[in-house]
Amino acid sequence: MEQRTALGLPGGQSIALSPQDVVDNATIQCKLLMDIVEKTKCFQVISGKKYLQVEAWETIGAFNSVHAVTETITPITKDGNTVGYDAKVNLVNSNGIVVGSAIMPCYFTENACKGKEGDAKDKASKSAAQTFATSKAYRMNYSYVAILAGFQPLPAEEVTDDMKEPVDKSQHWCKLHDTAFFKKGKMTSYAHPIEGTEPTEWCYEPSKKKKKQAEQDAEELFPEDPPNAKAASAAVAKPIPGQTEPESVIDLDWLQESLKAIRAKKLEAWTEANLLSYIKATYKVEAGTVLEAVVKMDKGAATHFVKRVHGTLQML
Numbered sequence: 001m002e003q004r005t006a007l008g009l010p011g012g013q014s015i016a017l018s019p020q021d022v023v024d025n026a027t028i029q030c031k032l033l034m035d036i037v038e039k040t041k042c043f044q045v046i047s048g049k050k051y052l053q054v055e056a057w058e059t060i061g062a063f064n065s066v067h068a069v070t071e072t073i074t075p076i077t078k079d080g081n082t083v084g085y086d087a088k089v090n091l092v093n094s095n096g097i098v099v100g101s102a103i104m105p106c107y108f109t110e111n112a113c114k115g116k117e118g119d120a121k122d123k124a125s126k127s128a129a130q131t132f133a134t135s136k137a138y139r140m141n142y143s144y145v146a147i148l149a150g151f152q153p154l155p156a157e158e159v160t161d162d163m164k165e166p167v168d169k170s171q172h173w174c175k176l177h178d179t180a181f182f183k184k185g186k187m188t189s190y191a192h193p194i195e196g197t198e199p200t201e202w203c204y205e206p207s208k209k210k211k212k213q214a215e216q217d218a219e220e221l222f223p224e225d226p227p228n229a230k231a232a233s234a235a236v237a238k239p240i241p242g243q244t245e246p247e248s249v250i251d252l253d254w255l256q257e258s259l260k261a262i263r264a265k266k267l268e269a270w271t272e273a274n275l276l277s278y279i280k281a282t283y284k285v286e287a288g289t290v291l292e293a294v295v296k297m298d299k300g301a302a303t304h305f306v307k308r309v310h311g312t313l314q315m316l
Contacts, residue, residue, distance in 0.1 A: 029063045030149035037149070044156040051156035052146055054131050057138035060145050065094040068134045073126050076105055084108050085122075087129035091137050100141040104132035132157050174203055175286065181205040206273070250294045250302045258309050259290065270312075279305070 033056065037043055042055040061067055069090050076084040084107035091100035106112055112128035113121050135155030139146070143153035172181040172190050181190035181203075190205040262270045269278070272290060279293045280286050283301040287293035294302060 026145050026148055029060065029145050032063070033059060033145060033149045037151075043151065046156070049152050050150070051152045051154060052135075053156045054135045056151075057135050057142070057146075057155060060142045061091065061138055063145075064142065066091050066099060066141075068092075068137060070130050070133075071101070073129065076107065082122075084110075084113075085125045085129045087126070087133040089130060089133035089137050091141060100137050102133045102136035102140060104129055104136050106132060128157075172205060174205065177203060206277075250297070250306060252291060252294070255291070255294060255306075255309065258313055262309070262312055267312075 036059055037052065037056050040055070042053045042059075043050045044053060045051075058068065069092050071088045071090050072086075074086045074088075075082045076086055084105055086103055086105045088101060088103045090098045093099050106125045106129035108121055108125055110125075110128065113124045116124050132155075135157050139153060139155050146153050173179075174181055174192060177192065177194060179192055181192050183190045191202045194201045194203050259270065259275075268274065275290050276287070276293060279290065283293075283297060283305065285293050285296045285301070287296060294305065297305065
């Protein structure tokens, strides 16, 4: 005898469905779900895979005349202190019958509570626990719909950091803002919006051609044996008595005045960006500004760099 599954309808009615009917019904749902989810963007892309957020799971519940109801929120204690909350959420059909449930915790150490204290942290934990439990309950009952629609069966809220693939920072990565450059649509180069700017400002990735040209220009302007190289040693700061190393082995006042004089000649290789590229390639030192970079140099690199600066000054 063919096995049949009961499908709940509004008003508490139900009809029996064959396995083929179940598949056909799920297929219709997944097509509608894909359209809604793509339009509303209620999903997260994690390691190249799409995970549905709670709003999308609630949409699947609506397709099946089911909604979520929180039953309990319980403190989680450790050594007498509250460290988070458990939430139990039930899935209730249109006839008031519980057809599924889930219990999920949210600890104060989780992202939802970070940066919050006191009542705000309690509120964030309780809210997040209910969200986690809601997604879990729907997933336990309707994950097959998500899979048919091309999404991962695990809710986005349940993805933890250790489940994410390491970010590839070797390509198109902005070290200054610690985020990825991207290019889509009509964008002509890789870039990313700078968070916190209003109106929104963008940071653009330098092209490989420009980087290479900058390094070549720098090499041309920085001779290996600049004139009067020995005189440049005076620009290297002397250690303070009783201190093994000064804050910087380069006299920063001298460096600032020297760079000002060189840049007055409009030399392309001596712009802040190009000089930083040269320092990174030559001395393996990275920083946001040239002054910050030279502070990080050891005495050998500092002496070598000072010779470059002094040599260029002699040629002006």
